[in-house]
Amino acid sequence: MWKAIESIFNGSNGVVIAILLVILIIVCAKYGLFKVKTDKITIGRESGDKERMIIRHQYDYIRLYLDSYENQIPRFEGYDTNLGRLVVAKVQLEMMKWITQNHIRTDERYIKLHQGDVWNIVQKNTVSDYFDTDEFRGAVDRVVDEIIRTLVDIRKEYSK
16 A cells, blocks of 8 residues: 555656645645644644634733723813723723734733833823823723733633
């Protein structure tokens, strides 16, 4: 049997047959006809579906959490709802970058760096003195910390 396979690949059409075989394997893996899973890579139907599901749940969590947080901000005189929604949208975009880069961690340094990123977005896009207070900074830091930890939890839960 091995001699027959060797003669096929050593023949004049051997390269073409090898290329067709590789294409067949890739197509079969894409359509879920078989799956290869190692420590470093997963090829087959389940691998992409699971990752998309994790990202979708993380996106939904961020969107719903930040929308509800914006509704909880005290409506002081001069509060601009449209500006508040704009700032939330910019923070959502920043957090969605974290998700797509897929390297979210819960160590203190990582969280502090991202708390600073979000705080800079808030400061860059707001004008009210209320948003410059230590109280509001603490609230933003707590929210970012909670979101990061929950995003890691979502990945752990849906990676099972």
